[in-house]
Amino acid sequence: MTESAELAEKLKSEGEKFYEIFSRLTEDQWRAEVYTEGATWTIRNVLAHFVTSERGLVKLFESIRQGGGGAKDDFSIDRYNAAQQEKTKEFTAAQLLDQYKEVRANSVMWVSGLNEEDLEIKGRHPFLEVTTIREMVKMLYLHNQIHYRDLKKVLK
Secondary structure: OOHHHHHHHHHHHHHHHHHHHHHOOOHHHHOOEEEOOOOOEEHHHHHHHHHHHHHHHHHHHHHHHOOOOEOOOOOOHHHHHHHHHHHOOOOOHHHHHHHHHHHHHHHHHHHHOOOHHHHHOEEEEOOOEEEEHHHHHHHHHHHHHHHHHHHHHHHO
């Protein structure tokens, strides 16, 4: 199995796991607060973040693969996240869950199409700074794991 196939499979299985977890939440759980510093984020906001960040990042990764430099030096993760939360505020949890499934399927398909040379291409990631597409793809997985750890504390 190629490395890109392994990365794609990891994203696919994680996506299925999170879809299952989110699909079992009650209305009250969707409103549970996960983060309260700065803007308050509920579990619903975390799912919206999964959708919008992954959608934006895979577009960025493809731009890098096509020869672009990546995120601009003045890119602000906080500004981006706030703007994306505003754009998704009218979506229901069910709509966001459908979007998550679609975004993750698109990510899996994109990663599946990468070759070894693609994985070595470097560009600027908004959080990791200059790194390879390989490391950026791994961060898609790790990013959600970090938020899930925080989300689990709220669900206990």
